[in-house]
Amino acid sequence: MTDSLARLAGAFGPDFTWGVSTASYQIEGAVAEDGRTPSVWDTFCQRPGAVLGGDTGEVACDHYHRYAEDVALMAGLGVDAYRFSFAWPRIVPHGGRVEPRGLDFYDRLVDALLAAGIEPVPTLFHWDTPQWVDDLGGWWERSTADRFADYVAVVADRFADRISRWITLNEPAMVTMLGHGLGTHAPGEARGFDALTTAHVQLLAHGRAVQALRAAGVGSIGVANNHTPVWRADDSEAVREAAEIYDAVHNRLFADPLLLGTCPLGVIPDDDLAVIAQPLDWYGVNYYNPTLIGPPADDLPFSLLDIEGYARNDFGWPLVPAGLTELLVGMQERYGDALPPIMITENGGSFGEEPDASGRVPDQRRIDQLATHLVALRAAQDAGVDVRGYFHWSLLDNFEWAEGYRQRFGLVHVDYATQRRTPKDSYHWYRELIGTHR
Template identity: 65%
Template sequence: MSDLPHFGPEFTWGVSTASYQIEGAVDEDGRGRSIWDEFSHTPGRVKDGDTGDVACDHYHRYRDDVALMADLGVDAYRFSISWPRIQPDGVRVEPRGLDFYDRLVDTLLEHGIEPSATLFHWDSPLALEADGGWENRDIAERFAEYARIVGERLSDRVTRWFTLNETVIFTLLGHGTGIHAPGKELGFGALQVAWHQLLAHGRSVQALRAAGARQVGPANNHTQVRPIDDSEASRDAAGLFDLIYNRAFLDPILLKSWPLAGIVDPVAQDGDLDLIAQPIDFLGINSYNPQYIGAAEPGAAIPFDMVTPEGLEYNDFGWPIIPDGFTQMLTGLKETYGDALPPILITENGGAFNETPGDDGRVRDQRRIDYTAAHLAALREAMDAGVDVRGYFHWSFMDNFEWAEGYSQRFGLTWVDYATQQRLPKDSFAWYRSVIDAQRAG
């Protein structure tokens, strides 16, 4: 489209989803129970008692969904593999689970779409929780074995591999505050879980490469951190938040260092940082908005306050819409890591805009179009400033189970009627298709 900058012929255009959010079929073909099955079936954990039992029924409808992606015109599809489909008890291999992803990958290739697989998007086998789950260092070896199994089956056809998705969110919400599965409230003790995820990342990079994977990297969540005011207390609080949220999950991989040394130190062994800092081919970045931080009240449990300023535009999830924060997050990473920063793929970006079909069956989600256009322009600004970005994956291809919010928030380019499983491309679907077409036309 003429009002958007050009991204070049090699730029990858894609969409993203995650297994528990779309697949359903939780009791089929030998799949084991995941921590999200347990969590969502626990009263009071998920809004309206929603679960991912059916979700978008993608397990049965994947062929139609891939055909719709082909109509959208994307180059690549980022999906996640359900660990409990592959190893229902965390140990035994279930061939029918591997067969499903075989079929999905082949169907994508038949439509000219690059399979881009995420090994872990938060749905670990529930059976591993009996041994402590991600609090147990041994899970890194379990994860490496899982990576080997999947890699040996699919790496001949998968274009790019993402190891773990949003380690910071899984750490802080799943293990720090208990808002997400597995619902643990460890406070800063959750950073030990972060360390084990970093180890699992390193071991899975090794396993995937040994299995023949061509491109491997993590998919991290990063945000620009903004002090709410210019006071020293707010600046200090924002600096600490940045260390915990951003740098703790990237410094070990890129700089072979732990940025919270002397503040919160994980239980580690000699050689851990060498293992974590495996060479990667790209850095996947999920990002939606900046985070404002203020000083904590005296005696507060955490040493910063996550602030929601007045006077900003927000999406239906209550997240602020600030496109220049996208630019500044990316240029900030370049300033921090310099030549250590690998090429970047934007693996998630989007928003909850909950428009529903009108009487004519059309979903007029202009707010999603405006958000995406503004963030693509902001992305181009970062690229013009020297940040090496090679692709953009919109979150999400279709409406889905939005974790603790259940089905109340809609992020998709495609509207889903959860009662009938009807798919209805929104206005944003047609707009994104036109963007991709225009980029290819030059």
């Protein structure tokens, strides 16, 4: 047993949930099969220069046809749970009708997971807004919250008897900032701070979704929010104010309404806050790195600075395990009893190692990332934070949004030309770690 394994062996106890995560548009492919109609990402990928290399999710990992192979990989890994996402445009395609073939695919997937002893943990929205919904105003229009709730009711009616733990939204902060504020993600709108309207509507959709899930008898509901520790470049008043604004936009705008029923930026009416602040059974945290904030620049009330002095993954993100401890302890201090138990719903990194001559993928950098972040997670638990599970991002190398197929986050290498799956060294390390908790 390696030193990193020995340090973590059994450290989280037998009731801790070990999992892996994926998302529908990033792995499924089959974008025009069995009644599915385009999402905003299908449309965005057709824009010249929008996605690196002109890549699309048209085939991705072909999970739609190869799900049984992927479930077998998860069974071999020994995970307790699999976080995936339902594709809204596969279930409710153009015209708003329910597509039974889309539901049938997820029937097959869920049944395969259960047969393998793996808990399905679906996310109801992981960025692939149906294009027809966007054409009607998308996340700018509050009617989208009602359309989302209608879709959620359909899915819950089909699966609530077999799925106990659900996630409403994935990273609404990124949909708002990257998709509608900066325009670097679908639907590609660069509308600056006006995009805060889309945060309001997504959070309202979350509240409506929770109501629909509760009506279907679901007893375990969470959300998956991207959070970042906000670091200041210095202690000047200008930088302190800039950091407070960034923290409000990235973190508090998406946590305060859910957990406290308040809005730090005043963009959500009180009546909607009452719907948004439905009680949650757990809270999902996606963590990758801290954010360093400088004084206002380029017509923004803050500037984003490089964090120096840390190793970086192939995306260029700094590897700061202690940031996870800082984040979780800070959330516990801020929200106190209002913070439900936490699940780490995403954590990982892009490391591009390819198979060697023997077919092995020696991705020691990913193993180091996993080990150090799990040590940091354990430190947060020791500080009193109630963390009950960890979902690694990701099971498979996949379509990495605007970066196309250049960035590889998977425990399993995917040769996109042949769709051959090769478990990496990190897959075997994670399997051994999970085994120490059995």
